[in-house]
Amino acid sequence: MRPHELLTPTPAGLYCPPADVYIDPVRPVARALITHGHADHARAGHGAVLATRETLGIMAVRYGEAFTTARQEAAWGKPLHIGAVSFTFHPAGHVLGSAQIAVEAGGLRIVASGDYKRAPDRTCAAFEPVRCDVFITEATFGLPVFRHPDTAGEVAKLLDSLALFPERCHVIGAYALGKAQRLVALIRDAGYDRPIHVHGAMEKLMGFYEANGVPLGETRKVAAADRKTLAGEIVICPPSAVQDLWSRKLPDPVTAFASGWMRIRARARQKGVELPLIVSDHADWDDLCATIREVGAPEVWVTHGQEDALVRWCALNGIRARPLRLAGYGDDGEAEGSGDLPDSRGASDER
Amino acid sequence: MSADLNSFAWLLDRLAYEPRRNGKLALMTDYFRRTPDPERGHALAAMTGQLSFANAKAGLIRTLIAERTDPELFALSYDYVGDLSETVALMWPATRARDGIGHNLPAPTLAAIVAGLADADRRALPAMLAGWLDQLDETGRWALLKLITGGLRIGVSARLAKTAVAGLGALPVDAIEEVWHGLTPPYEALFAWALGEGPRPEADDPAPFRPAMLAHPMEDADFERLDPAAFSAEWKWDGIRIQASSGLDAAGRRVTRLYSRTGEDISGAFPELVEAMAFDAAIDGELLVLREGRVQSFNVLQQRLNRKTVSARLMAEFPAHIRAYDLLVDGREDIRALPLAARRQRLDALLQTRKPARFDISPELPFSTWEELVAARAEPADVGAGADADAIEGLMIKRSDAPYVPGRPKGLWFKWKRAPGLIDCVLMYAQRGHGKRSSFYSDFTFGCWRTGETGEELVPVGKAYFGFTDAELAELDRFVRKNTINRFGPVREVTHTATSGLVLEIAFEGLQRSTRHKSGVAMRFPRIHRIRWDKPPGEADRLDSIERLMAGATPARSSEPEG
Numbered sequence: 001m002r003p004h005e006l007l008t009p010t011p012a013g014l015y016c017p018p019a020d021v022y023i024d025p026v027r028p029v030a031r032a033l034i035t036h037g038h039a040d041h042a043r044a045g046h047g048a049v050l051a052t053r054e055t056l057g058i059m060a061v062r063y064g065e066a067f068t069t070a071r072q073e074a075a076w077g078k079p080l081h082i083g084a085v086s087f088t089f090h091p092a093g094h095v096l097g098s099a100q101i102a103v104e105a106g107g108l109r110i111v112a113s114g115d116y117k118r119a120p121d122r123t124c125a126a127f128e129p130v131r132c133d134v135f136i137t138e139a140t141f142g143l144p145v146f147r148h149p150d151t152a153g154e155v156a157k158l159l160d161s162l163a164l165f166p167e168r169c170h171v172i173g174a175y176a177l178g179k180a181q182r183l184v185a186l187i188r189d190a191g192y193d194r195p196i197h198v199h200g201a202m203e204k205l206m207g208f209y210e211a212n213g214v215p216l217g218e219t220r221k222v223a224a225a226d227r228k229t230l231a232g233e234i235v236i237c238p239p240s241a242v243q244d245l246w247s248r249k250l251p252d253p254v255t256a257f258a259s260g261w262m263r264i265r266a267r268a269r270q271k272g273v274e275l276p277l278i279v280s281d282h283a284d285w286d287d288l289c290a291t292i293r294e295v296g297a298p299e300v301w302v303t304h305g306q307e308d309a310l311v312r313w314c315a316l317n318g319i320r321a322r323p324l325r326l327a328g329y330g331d332d333g334e335a336e337g338s339g340d341l342p343d344s345r346g347a348s349d350e351r
Numbered sequence: 352m353s354a355d356l357n358s359f360a361w362l363l364d365r366l367a368y369e370p371r372r373n374g375k376l377a378l379m380t381d382y383f384r385r386t387p388d389p390e391r392g393h394a395l396a397a398m399t400g401q402l403s404f405a406n407a408k409a410g411l412i413r414t415l416i417a418e419r420t421d422p423e424l425f426a427l428s429y430d431y432v433g434d435l436s437e438t439v440a441l442m443w444p445a446t447r448a449r450d451g452i453g454h455n456l457p458a459p460t461l462a463a464i465v466a467g468l469a470d471a472d473r474r475a476l477p478a479m480l481a482g483w484l485d486q487l488d489e490t491g492r493w494a495l496l497k498l499i500t501g502g503l504r505i506g507v508s509a510r511l512a513k514t515a516v517a518g519l520g521a522l523p524v525d526a527i528e529e530v531w532h533g534l535t536p537p538y539e540a541l542f543a544w545a546l547g548e549g550p551r552p553e554a555d556d557p558a559p560f561r562p563a564m565l566a567h568p569m570e571d572a573d574f575e576r577l578d579p580a581a582f583s584a585e586w587k588w589d590g591i592r593i594q595a596s597s598g599l600d601a602a603g604r605r606v607t608r609l610y611s612r613t614g615e616d617i618s619g620a621f622p623e624l625v626e627a628m629a630f631d632a633a634i635d636g637e638l639l640v641l642r643e644g645r646v647q648s649f650n651v652l653q654q655r656l657n658r659k660t661v662s663a664r665l666m667a668e669f670p671a672h673i674r675a676y677d678l679l680v681d682g683r684e685d686i687r688a689l690p691l692a693a694r695r696q697r698l699d700a701l702l703q704t705r706k707p708a709r710f711d712i713s714p715e716l717p718f719s720t721w722e723e724l725v726a727a728r729a730e731p732a733d734v735g736a737g738a739d740a741d742a743i744e745g746l747m748i749k750r751s752d753a754p755y756v757p758g759r760p761k762g763l764w765f766k767w768k769r770a771p772g773l774i775d776c777v778l779m780y781a782q783r784g785h786g787k788r789s790s791f792y793s794d795f796t797f798g799c800w801r802t803g804e805t806g807e808e809l810v811p812v813g814k815a816y817f818g819f820t821d822a823e824l825a826e827l828d829r830f831v832r833k834n835t836i837n838r839f840g841p842v843r844e845v846t847h848t849a850t851s852g853l854v855l856e857i858a859f860e861g862l863q864r865s866t867r868h869k870s871g872v873a874m875r876f877p878r879i880h881r882i883r884w885d886k887p888p889g890e891a892d893r894l895d896s897i898e899r900l901m902a903g904a905t906p907a908r909s910s911e912p913e914g
Binding site: 108143144145146147149157161164165242243244245247248253255263264265266268269270271272273274276306308309312313316 | 361365367368369370374376377381420423424425427428431432433434437438441442488489783784785789791792840841894
């Protein structure tokens, strides 16, 4: 079997013809395998969903229990057979429950890695390299300028600012799933033990992480009446809320944003960020390159992000590579549906 | 915090993102407190523009990165980032601590870099620079590259950096200004003094800067409160506030300096004035360009500003002049404690006896009632300003018995500007503000009508972000959110047709031709004077009326009063 007969890009998403399933389809399909719970990968309305227990749980939190007609839990590392094809879920280190899916048939193994990172993160299982014939990699930060610094330094930046401006509220924009919880964990690990205040949109996911064995300390939902009283506190909210009416009542806020995009100054400035925190749930350039070497695949397919540079790097290193033009995933990778990203591309900031 | 370039880079990084003055001050004072000598002194020098590295240019940086990266990957990266120093800082191949095989070389200090660059010959420079880049982190590399290419844009003036030093203890910043020009990096004595750990540094500079006395705007209510007999008046010239300071050093050599209002030494740009200053004195006055005795507009003066050096042709074409209005030091005597009337007499006497070329005195206007001044302000030409009337932006009203007090003391000096120009414009775009205003659309771009190829169209003529109250801002913000028709990043386009949209009455201080603006016009100090919720956009002003204003002498109400 040749690779494109096992997995092939279609308008609905990555399709596996011999098993008749899609991976992370962007339209409702009969049978979907989902790598992780971000909205551009996990959509509601499929006939049947196969995903890790955590991802199924996250989808239920976000879309309600009726997000799919039938569901099946994928166990870590245990091959599951659909016809002649076997599917194995391996940790991707991106967010809680995030998986790479190894697709295997007739001696050919393709790993669809979804979104992944290699930096340490105690809120989810660490990425597990899987040797394969074809590696499908994301390229959200696929340019050599994206080198995520040590997260401890970024959290120190936040705590320093809090010490220097104790009368100001520090409001941090962070994606509701994954980033927000990781940020809380990092702040806790730096020794901060006061309650951390969170936007209503992320309250349930905080609880879900806690229930799944990720201790986050005390997080409190921000009620409308409380906003004025949050001087000197840390508030985490979705990026869209930072620059919107929601944050207006916060006392003299310092505007922070936790994202890999904060590496680029023009980008941070364009968003009016005063305290950029470079904290990303995606692999940076060095980790993308290291991972490609580690899985040893002679062929690499590059998807959502900066495909060109990574394809070029593969060529320089004697690895066959091509961009996989899949539509429907956030241009920014970290976007969880357009509502979360007030960005130059014009996503609404009021939804 | 370790005192190396990475920690200074951390400060620069935070300053670059911090929009607020007080925020910047807190960051800098904190840095100065935590960082030992001489590192903090070199940092102060860098932030006050006292460091310059002539050898390191963009070409060298390009060469270094080309030796280390694939050209195609560099091109893709540079294209994405859009800034050479930043791209190189991020792409520079460095081993990361996380990989566990990194170097253990300490990062260089700013002091070492300053010393290294001062000593290095051109051939040694590339290897030295590459060595430092290897030892720094991403932010450290960015700061180093910005420092050596002179592109440090962190929104910190020299004055603000000195204010941060003053914040270490109880010194007023003006006390620092008085000794500043006699000091050199790394300013150890200054820091000791500011921290209360040492004496005032000896100011043996014979021509120091003395912080300027500033005025408050005259309010209508002031006229009823103030007695005209206690005040004197003079024209407010539309030039640049300047301090001409000159004296002899210990060896008897003349030291002569021209300072801007903020204490920046701008002598290099005005050699003809420096040459004229063969007196021992410190004169406060206005820098102007005079042609055949006539004061030229601010526009003309601008040709001479922001230059490090100046050509003979430029000096001939734009002859500089100082119109003096105060004397701070007469010979060796500091006379700032004397009343204004006495200082003016001394100034007059000095100019009469020394007769320095390119200096004259700004005349006082005789008046006995405020009404007379109202008339003078309205028509300067009628009360002796003659052909210079165009270069007058209003009146200065000063208490005759007041000493010269640095800063902006209350009740002593007033500025009373001529009525600003007013035009009605249509709101076209809005952008979110910073800091407290980051959730508000508070930067407004507005336009006037003109006849374009496809009929009547609006062309942007300016941008304003103040002039409104907080309540008005909330209303403007609501209007923008409800009437958005397009988004470009942080900018929203709001509806602006002849029948729907918002008219803003814009006040401004002056107009000049500009090739940088689509409309061909640039406004000075535009601000929102009134929000005309009542006026249909179709009735806003046309570009022609602005052009007429520009052709005419004085800005005035451009459209007919409402009927």
